[in-house]
Amino acid sequence: MSGHTISLRTYYLVFLALMAGTALTTWVAFQDLGWLNTPAALVIAWGKALLVVLYFMHVRHGTRLTRIVAAGGVFWLLILLGLTMGDVATRGWLGFPGK
């Protein structure tokens, strides 16, 4: 297979980082950061997701094609979320029904 193996030590470190991230996001949720609470939670979640994808799912040492496909999935998701929220957020701007 594609050569590179990740060390056991790296796996354990990633595991600890994921656990720490979970504790962190729970703690942050109880702090009043105003509007920053949600972005903070999302940043931590995406950070944990990146660790899982890169190390547990081996994308760190994967082929370029694998990376493009994985990134493509995220890109398509962002199209779905971004354009839908764009529609929702701009409703009523033009002042006539349906717009």
Add this chain to the structure above:
Amino acid sequence: MQAEAGAPARAHQFDTADQQKDASTLGMWLFLVTEIMFFGGMFCCYLVYRSFYPAAFAAGSHHLDILLGGLNTAVLIASSLTMVLAVNAAQAGKTQLIVVFLILTILLGGVFLGVKAVEWGHKFADHHVPGPSFHFEGANAREAQLFFSLYFAMTGMHALHMVIGIGLLTVLAVQARRGKFTAAYNTPVDLCGLYWHFVDLIWIFLFPLLYLIDRHAN
């Protein structure tokens, strides 16, 4: 052309065994991309309705048990570790160790589902299940029902994926016990690992989005 015992021969369209492995991995990733969009649809629904009714979503979120949700998050992350250790064992050719780690992963997955069943039981008892018997204290009961609809839809779909994953892992464990996987051929373990990590990924987003809304105001 005849591969070693236990490893399938290289199919004719591939030049090398590595290329065959890469093609299998690509196939699983393409499936996972469809799953990203599948769950993405529900995340999109969540995004829209939370933006419409933030107070109702926060109120609904406060009725979810953070301890159980957090525990489940830890359990799933641990199961991802045991899964990756199973793949690692396969790469190292330690066939019986694969079985040990697969069984651990299955057990942790079972714990997750058990805790989820307890949580859902609480929701049934509290009358927070959308439908005729729904009852929610507070001004935004109607919108809170939206939150709980999403809660059950998303955690339910996630739980279904876990059940399927446990089924796959059970088949893998039986095959591993029979010595099917070696350092030269462990593609099914690898691919099921990718699926399992993906299910963990979904939960990594579900936990803060469902359980941790506006908790500082609690």
